Amino acid sequence: MNARNIDLRVLHDDLKASEKDAYVRAMAVRTEAGWELYHCWALIGAQPPDWSENLWEYQDHAFIARQVPAADLAVLTSQVADSVLTVGPLVISVPTATSPAQQSRRPSYAHHDHPPLPVPATDITINPTDQSTRNMPQAILVAEGAPSFPEPMSAWRAFFEGDFSLIGNHRGPTHLAQLRLAENDAWVGRVHVTPTQLVVTVEGDRVVGAELELFGVSGRSSYRLDAAGDVTFPLAQGLPAHAWLWLKRGTTWLDYRSLDPGSGWTSDLDRAGVKIEAPVEPQAHIEALIAAGEGPQVEFKEYLPTKQDRRTLKTVAAFANGDGGVVVFGINRDEVTVTGLTEDKPATKLRDHLVDLVRGTVFPTPDVEARDYKIKDRLVMVLKVSMGNNPPYAVSTPETRDKPEYFVRRGASTFPAQPGDLSDAVLNRRPTTNDSSFRPF
Numbered sequence: 219m220n221a222r223n224i225d226l227r228v229l230h231d232d233l234k235a236s237e238k239d240a241y242v243r244a245m246a247v248r249t250e251a252g253w254e255l256y257h258c259w260a261l262i263g264a265q266p267p268d269w270s271e272n273l274w275e276y277q278d279h280a281f282i283a284r285q286v287p288a289a290d291l292a293v294l295t296s297q298v299a300d301s302v303l304t305v306g307p308l309v310i311s312v313p314t315a316t317s318p319a320q321q322s323r324r325p326s327y328a329h330h331d332h333p334p335l336p337v338p339a340t341d342i343t344i345n346p347t348d349q350s351t352r353n354m355p356q357a358i359l360v361a362e363g364a365p366s367f368p369e370p371m372s373a374w375r376a377f378f379e380g381d382f383s384l385i386g387n388h389r390g391p392t393h394l395a396q397l398r399l400a401e402n403d404a405w406v407g408r409v410h411v412t413p414t415q416l417v418v419t420v421e422g423d424r425v426v427g428a429e430l431e432l433f434g435v436s437g438r439s440s441y442r443l444d445a446a447g448d449v450t451f452p453l454a455q456g457l458p459a460h461a462w463l464w465l466k467r468g469t470t471w472l473d474y475r476s477l478d479p480g481s482g483w484t485s486d487l488d489r490a491g492v493k494i495e496a497p498v499e500p501q502a503h504i505e506a507l508i509a510a511g512e513g514p515q516v517e518f519k520e521y522l523p524t525k526q527d528r529r530t531l532k533t534v535a536a537f538a539n540g541d542g543g544v545v546v547f548g549i550n551r552d553e554v555t556v557t558g559l560t561e562d563k564p565a566t567k568l569r570d571h572l573v574d575l576v577r578g579t580v581f582p583t584p585d586v587e588a589r590d591y592k593i594k595d596r597l598v599m600v601l602k603v604s605m606g607n608n609p610p611y612a613v614s615t616p617e618t619r620d621k622p623e624y625f626v627r628r629g630a631s632t633f634p635a636q637p638g639d640l641s642d643a644v645l646n647r648r649p650t651t652n653d654s655s656f657r658p659f
Contacts, residue, residue: 223318226295230341233292237262240288240397243378244303246310247355248278253310255303256354257391259378262288264337264400272304274364274377278357281377282306294344294395295319314347315394315484325474326405327490334489335398337405353388385608385644396651404428404446405473406424409492416451418463419439428467434458453565457494480515481580487648504591504600507546511553512630520557522568522599523575528615531579535613536625536632538584538606539643543627547572548598558596565590565597572601579615581622582608609643610635 242260247251274281284306293301293312299311320343327334359367365382367373371390404422411417420430420443431440432451436458441449461477477492487494512518515537523530530545548559550632561568569588577583585604590597603612612622624635626643635643 221320221322224321224342225408226297226315226317226319226344226593226634229319229344230292230295231529233295234289236262236288238288240286240291241266241283242286242291242305243283244281244305244310245307245374245377246280246282246308248280249286249311251311253280253308255310255312255394257374257378258291258294259398260288261293261335261339261398261400262291263402264335266333267336268333271306272377273308274359274361274373274447276357276359276361276364276373279359279370279373280308281373282308283377291395291397294370294397297347313394315344316347318558319344323471325471327475327486332381334486335400336407336491338401340399340401342397342399342609343393344397345392349392358426383607400434401472404443404465404467405429406463406475407491409463409475409477411453411457411477411492411494413453413456413495415453416457418449418451419447419451420465421446422472422481428465428472431461431464431466432458433460433464435460443625480510480513504593504598507544507600508549508554508556514627515541516630517543517545517632518549518551518553519545519547520550522559522561522572525575528579528613531576532613532623532625533627533632534576534584534586534601534603535580535611535623536627536635537603538580538611539609539625539635539639540605540627542603542605544603545601546598548593549595556593556596556598558593559599565599566623568599572599576601579613581612582606582613584611602616610640 222416236502240260240262242258244258245475247256270283272283282305286305290303293303295315296312297314299314303310303312323338323339324331324341326336356369359370359373359628365376365516367376368384369642372384372392402422403424404420407419407421409416409418416432418430425443425446428443429440430443430449432438439451443449457477458479463475463477464471465473475490479487507516510516517533533545548557559568569590572588573586576586584606587602588599590599610624612624614622624640625632626635626639628651
C-alpha cells in the first residue's frame, strides 16, 4: 500500500488548514492530572457507516465518539508537552508524538479493516514519543449507562472495532493515533455479477477521465469513464478466475477490489456490496471448484478420514485458523479425476460421521458443514470450514489430549504452525456476519 513517512510539522499545518469535519473515537485513561489520551481514531472528510456519538465513562477509563473540526486534531502532532484535545465533555491531555508519522493508502472495504470504510482512505499513523505510556492498567470496567467488561482491551475492541466477543486479553494498539483521510475523488461502489455480465457502480466527485479495468486470468478489459454511474462488462464465459476491479488514473490507483471468493486478497463480499449470482445447479459450484484445483482454501482427498487415520483433519484446523475453506472428498491424488466415495453407507451417515470426527478432534470446534453431491454419477462429499472466531484451533485426540497440534495453510499445503502464526491468527481475527468469505455452495 506504498507506505511512506510524513513529517509531523507538515501534517500539523495540513490539519490546521483543514475545513473538514472529523469523526473521532478516543480512549483516555485517568491520571493524577486528569484524562490522558491512550488512543485516537478519526475519519476526516466522510461519516463512518453506522456512526453515532457515544460516551462510556468508567472510573479510570473513558471512551468517547464525537464529531469535531479536523483542525482540532493538529494537537495530535505536538512534540511539546501539555497539549490538550477537547472531545465533547472530556478535556484530554495528549502525549508528545514522535516524527515522522507513517502514511499509506487503503482501498474501500480493505481486508481486515476496522471499521470497514466504503471509500478509499489515506491512513496516517502517529506514534508516541514514550512507548512506556502504552502500558494499560488492568481493571474491571463497569458504569451506569455503559456496557461492562472484564478488562480494558475488551472495551477498546468493542468501542473501536464493534467486536463485543470476550476472547481474552488483547494487547491493543501500539500507536497513539490513526487518522484516516477519506479519498472522495472516485471509488468502486456496488458490484453485481450475473452469469452473463458484471455491473459496477462507480461513485465520486472526480470520476471523469478515470479508467475502470476488469482483470482476470482468462481476459482483461477496461472502460474510460465520462461520468459517475453504472459500468457493464459482458461476461461471455462467466466471471474470469482471480477477477479484480481496478479504478485508476494514469499511474495512480484510486480504488480496487478482488472479486475472487477463494482469494486471500478478498474481503467480505457481502459487506462490500458485491452480489454474485450462483448457478441454478449447486453441482456447478463443485465442478468449478474441482476444475480450479487445490489452493489456499481448497483441499482434495480421495477418502474420508477414519478414527484411526485423522490426518485430513489437520487441514480443517488450518482452515479454521485462516480464512476458512473446503475439503472435497472423492477426488484422486491427481487432483483431476473424480473417483467418488465407495463406502457402503448412506450419504447421510457419512456426513454425520465426518462432522462427528471434526467435533471430536479439532478444538475448539469450528463451524463446519458437510454436503454430498453426485458428480459424473459418483458420490462426492464436501466439507465447508468457516473462518474460526476463536483461534487458535488444534488437532487433538483422546490419546494426545495433552499435546495439541496446531496447523496453518500456506499455498495449497498444510504446515505445522509456528508461534508467530498462532499470534497472527488471534490478533487478526474479527467477527463477521458472514461466516466465511468463501462460498462454494
